[in-house]
Amino acid sequence: MLCSLAAISLFFSSCSNNSSQQKSDVDSSGNKKNDWWKEVVVYQIYPRSFKDSNGDGIGDLKGIISKLDYIKSLGIDVVWLNPIFESPNKDNGYDISNYEAIMKEFGTMADFDTLLQGMHERGIKLVLDLVANHSSDQHPWFIEARKSRKNPYYEYYHWWPAEKGKPPFRQGFFDVDGSAWTFNAPTNSYYLHYFSQYQPDLNWENPKVREEIFNIMKFWFNKGIDGFRMDVIPFISKDTSFPVITPEILKEKYNGDWAQYYASGPNLHTYLREMNAEVLSKYNDMSVAEGAGVTLATANDFVDADRHELNMLYNFDGVNYGYLPGKFKTPDPNGYKLPGFKRIYTEWDSVFANKGWGTIYLGNHDQPRMVSRWGNDSPEFREPSSKMLTTFLLSMRATPYYYFGDELGMSNIKFDKIEDYRDIETINMYKQIQLKGGNLQEFLNAQKISARDNSRTPFQWNNSPNAGFTTGTPWIKVNPNYTTVNVEDEAKDPNSCLNYFKKMVLLRKLHKDVLVYGKYQLLDPDNPKIYAYTRGEGAKKMLVVLNFSKDRVGWDLPAGMQIKPVPLINNYNTFIPGKTLSLEPYQAVILELK
Incomplete structure (x- = not known):
C-alpha cells in the first residue's frame, strides 16, 4: 500500500483540525486566505x-x-x-x-x-487561454490591415515603413530566419511578430485594440467561465519607436534575453491595470500570466494585490534550468544539478513570502x-x-x-x-x-x-x-x-x-493550512540527491523528503527534529523511521513533526 491504514485515517481525522484552523483568514506570511x-x-x-x-x-x-x-x-x-x-x-x-x-x-x-x-x-471551474499579444494572420483584422496603410485596421498591428529601410532587429521565436519582421507588399511595410509570421502582434497602444480584447474577455466571462490563463501577456506593450537593441545592450540591460526585453514595455502595467478595472475586477475570476521574461525582481509588479493587476504568474526559471547556454533547448548531458534546482524554487517562494502569490x-x-x-x-x-x-x-x-x-x-x-x-x-x-x-x-x-x-x-x-x-x-x-x-x-x-x-x-x-498556506523552509540546500523542506510552523509542521536520485540514500534528520513514525504519504511500501532516514531511489515521504 502507498499509505498505511493509520496514515489514511490521519487524512480524515485532520478534517476536524482543519475546520477550526480556517477561522484564521491569513497565512503564515500575513497573506489573505480567502x-x-x-x-x-x-x-x-x-x-x-x-x-x-x-x-x-x-x-x-x-x-x-x-x-x-x-x-x-x-x-x-x-x-x-x-x-x-x-x-x-x-x-x-x-x-x-x-x-x-x-x-x-x-x-x-x-x-x-x-x-x-x-x-x-x-x-x-473552467479557465480558458487568452491569446492577446497576437492574432492569426487569417483574423479579419489582419486581412484588412495588410491591404492598405489607410485601412483603419492597419493601426491594429505594428508596422515599420519600408521607406525607412530595414527595421531594427527583433528576435522571432518561431520563424526560420529568426527575424520578428515580415514584409507585406501591399502596404510596403514590415509587420511585427514575436512568434511566427502567421501570428502578427496586436497594437495595444491603440485604445481600440484594448477595447476589442476587453470585450472578448467579457463575452466569455458572461458565458460563465471562471478565468483566463494569459499567453505571453508581458509582451503586449511595445516601445513604438523601435530603438536599436545591440547584443551589448541586450546583455547589459536584459541578461541577454529577448524575452526580458519584450516584457519591459513602457505601458505594460498601465494596460494590465486597465484590464483589471474594465474586466477582471467585475468577476470573481482567476487570472494567471504566462510570465515569459518576468524575473524575481519584477514578479510582484504583476501579482501584488495592491497593484490591481493579475492574481498569479508562472515563471520560466525552473523549466529552463539545465539547458546548455547558446544551444536551443539542449539538456546538459551530465543532467541538471539538484542544488541549483532547489535554489530556483526556494528563491521564487521567497518572492511571495510577504505579498503576492506563486504558482508551480x-x-x-x-x-x-x-x-x-x-x-x-x-x-x-x-x-x-x-x-x-x-x-x-x-x-x-x-x-x-x-x-x-x-x-x-x-x-x-x-x-x-x-x-x-x-x-x-x-x-x-x-x-x-x-x-x-x-x-x-x-x-x-x-x-x-x-x-x-x-x-x-x-x-x-x-x-x-x-x-x-x-x-x-x-x-x-x-x-x-x-x-x-x-x-x-x-x-x-x-x-x-x-x-x-x-x-x-x-x-x-x-492539510491545506500546512501544505497550501504554511511557511516553506529549505533544509540541506547543498545535498546533491535529497530535496528536503518543512511546511508550516509551530505545532502544525510537516517534513517533506524527496530523493531525486536513482541511488539508495541515507539522510540525517536535523538536530532536535523528531518525526511521527507513520508517513502521511509514501511512494514506497516501506519506511523505517529513525534519526537517519533510509530512502529508496526516488522515494518521497511526508512526515508530521512532533
Whole structure:
C-alpha cells in the first residue's frame, strides 16, 4: 500500500483540525486566505490530444465531455483548456482567427456550453487561454490591415515603413530566419511578430485594440467561465519607436534575453491595470500570466494585490534550468544539478513570502513530459520518480498546475525523425540549423528530451488501438508504452501513479493550512540527491523528503527534529523511521513533526 491504514485515517481525522484552523483568514506570511484560486489544483488539458469523439484523429469538446467523470475523480478543482477558438492551426490554436467562435475540429458553441455546464455541475471551474499579444494572420483584422496603410485596421498591428529601410532587429521565436519582421507588399511595410509570421502582434497602444480584447474577455466571462490563463501577456506593450537593441545592450540591460526585453514595455502595467478595472475586477475570476521574461525582481509588479493587476504568474526559471547556454533547448548531458534546482524554487517562494502569490509546474503543452525531464523514465524508475515529482508539486507553497497525463506517469515519445514532429517550433528550428549547416542529429537527440510535441501525444486511456484516444488516425503518433501506461490499468492498481496522484491531492486539501498556506523552509540546500523542506510552523509542521536520485540514500534528520513514525504519504511500501532516514531511489515521504 502507498499509505498505511493509520496514515489514511490521519487524512480524515485532520478534517476536524482543519475546520477550526480556517477561522484564521491569513497565512503564515500575513497573506489573505480567502482567494479561492490559492487553494485549487489546476489540471491542464490539451484538447487536441485528450479524447476524440468522432474518429477524425483530433481531440474535441465532446471527447472532454465524455470524460468529465474521470476528471472529477482526480479531485482537481480547475481545468485550464488550451485554446479552443477558431484557428488555422499554424501554432495549434495559438493563432486565433475568431476569438468568439469554436475551432471546427473541436466542435460547436453548443458543445462548449454543455462542457461548461458539466464542469460546473461537478464543482469544477473552467479557465480558458487568452491569446492577446497576437492574432492569426487569417483574423479579419489582419486581412484588412495588410491591404492598405489607410485601412483603419492597419493601426491594429505594428508596422515599420519600408521607406525607412530595414527595421531594427527583433528576435522571432518561431520563424526560420529568426527575424520578428515580415514584409507585406501591399502596404510596403514590415509587420511585427514575436512568434511566427502567421501570428502578427496586436497594437495595444491603440485604445481600440484594448477595447476589442476587453470585450472578448467579457463575452466569455458572461458565458460563465471562471478565468483566463494569459499567453505571453508581458509582451503586449511595445516601445513604438523601435530603438536599436545591440547584443551589448541586450546583455547589459536584459541578461541577454529577448524575452526580458519584450516584457519591459513602457505601458505594460498601465494596460494590465486597465484590464483589471474594465474586466477582471467585475468577476470573481482567476487570472494567471504566462510570465515569459518576468524575473524575481519584477514578479510582484504583476501579482501584488495592491497593484490591481493579475492574481498569479508562472515563471520560466525552473523549466529552463539545465539547458546548455547558446544551444536551443539542449539538456546538459551530465543532467541538471539538484542544488541549483532547489535554489530556483526556494528563491521564487521567497518572492511571495510577504505579498503576492506563486504558482508551480513542471510540465505543460510547451514543455516535455515531467518524468522524462526531471525524473527518470526508464522502466525501473518511471513510476517512483513520477510519484516523487507529484509529491513535490503538491507540497509546495503555490498554486500547482498539473498537466494532463502526468498523473499516469506518461513519458516522452522521443521521435527519431523530423517528419514525426508537428510543432512549428521544432520544425522551423530544424530548418534554421539545416540552413546554417549545423549538427542536425545533435538537435534531434536534444529534442527527444525537450521538444514540445513530447507532451502533446494522445492521452492514454486503455490498451486498445491508439490508446483509446481515437478510432481514426491520430493527428500525432501515440506513445507505444500505452499498452502498460493507461487509465484503465492504473485505475485497478492501488499502487499506480494515478492513484498516488489522487491521494496526494487529497492530502493537500485536508492539510491545506500546512501544505497550501504554511511557511516553506529549505533544509540541506547543498545535498546533491535529497530535496528536503518543512511546511508550516509551530505545532502544525510537516517534513517533506524527496530523493531525486536513482541511488539508495541515507539522510540525517536535523538536530532536535523528531518525526511521527507513520508517513502521511509514501511512494514506497516501506519506511523505517529513525534519526537517519533510509530512502529508496526516488522515494518521497511526508512526515508530521512532533
